[in-house]
Amino acid sequence: MLSVLIAGAGPTGLTLAIDLARRGVRVRIVDKAEKFFDGSRGDGIQPRTLEVFDDLGVLDAVLKEGAPPAPIRVRLDGRPAGERRMFEPREPRPDVPYPNAWVLGQSQLEGILRARLAEFGVRVELGVALVGLEQDDERVTALLSTGESARFDYLAGADGGASLVRKAIGVPFPGTTDESFRVLVGDVRAPGLDPAFGHWFAAADDPMSGVVMTPLPGTGMFQYASVLGADDDASLATMQAVLDRFSAGVRLTGHGWATVWRPNVRLAERYRRGRVFLAGDAAHVHPPTGGQGMNTGVQDAYNLGWRLATETGLDRYETERRAVAARVLGVSTELLTRYAEGHENAHRRGEEGFGLDITYRAPDATGALVTGDRAPDAPLRDASGGAVRLFDLFRGPHFTRLVFGGGTPAPAAPDTRVPAAAGAPHTWTVLRPGEQPPAGPADGARFVVDADGHAYAAYAAAPGDAFLVRPDGYLA
Numbered sequence: 001m002l003s004v005l006i007a008g009a010g011p012t013g014l015t016l017a018i019d020l021a022r023r024g025v026r027v028r029i030v031d032k033a034e035k036f037f038d039g040s041r042g043d044g045i046q047p048r049t050l051e052v053f054d055d056l057g058v059l060d061a062v063l064k065e066g067a068p069p070a071p072i073r074v075r076l077d078g079r080p081a082g083e084r085r086m087f088e089p090r091e092p093r094p095d096v097p098y099p100n101a102w103v104l105g106q107s108q109l110e111g112i113l114r115a116r117l118a119e120f121g122v123r124v125e126l127g128v129a130l131v132g133l134e135q136d137d138e139r140v141t142a143l144l145s146t147g148e149s150a151r152f153d154y155l156a157g158a159d160g161g162a163s164l165v166r167k168a169i170g171v172p173f174p175g176t177t178d179e180s181f182r183v184l185v186g187d188v189r190a191p192g193l194d195p196a197f198g199h200w201f202a203a204a205d206d207p208m209s210g211v212v213m214t215p216l217p218g219t220g221m222f223q224y225a226s227v228l229g230a231d232d233d234a235s236l237a238t239m240q241a242v243l244d245r246f247s248a249g250v251r252l253t254g255h256g257w258a259t260v261w262r263p264n265v266r267l268a269e270r271y272r273r274g275r276v277f278l279a280g281d282a283a284h285v286h287p288p289t290g291g292q293g294m295n296t297g298v299q300d301a302y303n304l305g306w307r308l309a310t311e312t313g314l315d316r317y318e319t320e321r322r323a324v325a326a327r328v329l330g331v332s333t334e335l336l337t338r339y340a341e342g343h344e345n346a347h348r349r350g351e352e353g354f355g356l357d358i359t360y361r362a363p364d365a366t367g368a369l370v371t372g373d374r375a376p377d378a379p380l381r382d383a384s385g386g387a388v389r390l391f392d393l394f395r396g397p398h399f400t401r402l403v404f405g406g407g408t409p410a411p412a413a414p415d416t417r418v419p420a421a422a423g424a425p426h427t428w429t430v431l432r433p434g435e436q437p438p439a440g441p442a443d444g445a446r447f448v449v450d451a452d453g454h455a456y457a458a459y460a461a462a463p464g465d466a467f468l469v470r471p472d473g474y475l476a
Contacts (some may be wrong), residue, residue: 001026004308005142005152007165008121009033009124011042011106012280013158014113018056019305021120023397028152029122030144032129032159039257040105040187040216040223042294042444044069048374049295049353050098051473052302054393058380061112066104067217072198076207078247084200091218094467095376096356097391105187105216105223106294107257130159130260131278133168140275149225153310155276158297161264163282175266175285177286182228186258187221188213188239192250195220201246221256265288265329272336279304284325292328299324306397306471307442312419320360320372360474375469376458380430380448388448390455397471399425404456405463406435417468425468432453 002025006013015239017029053059061398068089068233075083089097099140114124132143133155140155157165166173193199195215202210213222215323226242236255243250280297300321307313360372375394382388394400399418406429418425429437429447437447450456459467468476 001046002154002309002311003027004154004156005030005130005140005150006156007031007142008158008159008160008163008280008282009110009114009126010037010158010160010280010297011109011113011294012301013156014110014117014124015052015056016156016158016279016301016305017122018058018113018117018120018311019397020301021117021122023305023309025309028083028120028150029117030125030128030130032127032145034127035126036107036126037110037257038107038223040107040219041257042106043103043214043216043223044293044295044306045102045104045109046295046355047096047098047100048358049298050102051096051230051391053230054299054391055099055302055473056116057395058065058116059113062102062104062397063107065108065112065218066102067215069101069103070196070198070215072200072212072214073194073204074200074207075246075248076202076204081204083197094378094452097389099354102355103214103217105219108218128166131167135274135276137274148460153275156304156308157276157282158301160281161285162268163278165276166268166278166282169276171271171273171278173266174269175264176239177265178263181263182230182232182237182243183224183225183261184228184234184258185223185261186234186239186255187216187219188224188236189221189252189253191253192430193222195222198222199250201243201248201250203246208256210246210386211248223256223419224252224255228260230296232260234260267322267325267329271322272314277304277308277314277317277323283322284329286329292331296325296328299355299358302472303448307353309397309420310419312421316360319362323362324358365468371373373475375467375473375475378450378455379452381451382448390458393426393428393448394469394473396426398423399471399476400469401425401427401431402455402459402467402469403427404459404461404465405429406431407463415468422471430461432456 004020004027006017006029009029017027018028054064071083071085073083092099104160129145131145134141139151144151157163168229197213200212211226213224215222232238264285271278271283279300286293303321304317307317377389380388428439431447431449472476
């Protein structure tokens with residue numbers, strides 16, 4: 001049985017562990033921390049990540065425990081000055097069922113992911129650090145802080161910006177850190193504030209400076225953020241003193257997790273060396289502007305999982321995901337610059353951070369164009385007339401073959417794009433109303449009806465067209 005060790009049990013490592021475990025891979029996931037993280041940290045979940053969580057079977061819990069981003073009430077010099085939103089809410093579309101970001105504290109999300117992983121019989125090993133590794137052509141030997149030396153087929157480093165895994169395989173991590181710009185971020189209690197809203201306190205002559213406090217669903221707390229002076233610390237007293245500068249009249253009664261953040265923008269030169277891979281903050285670190293770091297890491301793991309499980313296209317993991325990280329770093333850095341320069345609309349976000357426009361289109365080694373666009377969703381009807389979605393057909397570790405129209409025969413030979421280890425793709429015929437399913441077991445066993453034409457429209461399909469969807473929801 002294929003075996004993988006994951007170092008780091010944040011959202012990236014947990015996502016990868018779930019994806020591998022559901023494919024029957026023997027997984028161990030270790031974390032050097034003695035206890036699970038308790039705090040909000042990366043609390044924004046973008047639409048594409050919600051689609052990943054749908055596939056992994058955790059979306060219902062994420063939606064239940066979280067909430068949409070709250071509108072922000074602005075107070076300048078202590079007086080109300082209107083409301084703002086980071087995003088204008090969008091209505092779901094047939095091809096995009098989750099069009100808006102979602103708010104859920106990182107520790108709550110990690111708890112949901114750990115519970116899902118436990119359903120596969122895998123639990124995080126706390127207080128177990130990776131202290132060294134060696135590899136040969138066949139396996140990786142991991143040296144653990146417990147004194148254990150264990151062999152695995154692959155090792156994934158999801159162990160953060162200071163990644164031991166990245167250092168152990170000698171991958172440079174170029175970028176910049178700005179020590180002159182410090183931001184205090186932490187979780188606080190403020191009983192006098194309405195938790196249905198975010199709150200922005202600033203001076204009228206400098207509205208882009210000040211304090212922003214956004215509610216953390218299910219906790220009774222707010223995530224607090226403000227620019228700090230050179231000598232300020234992350235204490236509750238500092239938070240209160242900064243807030244008092246803006247005549248807020250708001251009392252903070254306690255706080256939990258807090259950190260002083262400095263702009264740190266870095267991208268690993270490689271995501272792979274031999275049988276060792278990097279994902280999440282071990283491969284890229286972002287400014288918090290735009291809420292991209294955690295989301296990019298989760299999507300790294302989702303791309304890497306099926307490749308490790310099938311031992312197919314491993315070099316394309318770096319090709320696809322490093323390009324995405326480079327683009328996202330640019331988006332996050334631009335937003336940070338707008339904040340630092342005091343742009344009045346710096347709080348606004350566009351759709352460039354939602355992850356729905358990610359494409360893996362690129363020439364392969366032969367020069368042929370690899371498709372790699374996100375496979376859209378669409379509402380359909382099943383054989384009994386019940387409602388079903390394309391995402392329901394995609395959900396799981398398999399490839400999916402969509403055939404449009406009842407007259408398209410099954411391929412004469414197995415699709416070479418599908419790794420043998422992945423098994424045969426699940427084939428579905430998409431029919432128009434009144435069309436009959438094709439005869440024969442290959443396609444006729446599964447069909448759906450595109451009653452409103454949404455699937456045909458989303459795929460710009462004509463009768464006879466066929467599409468192969470990878471396990472990570474991208475066209476092969």
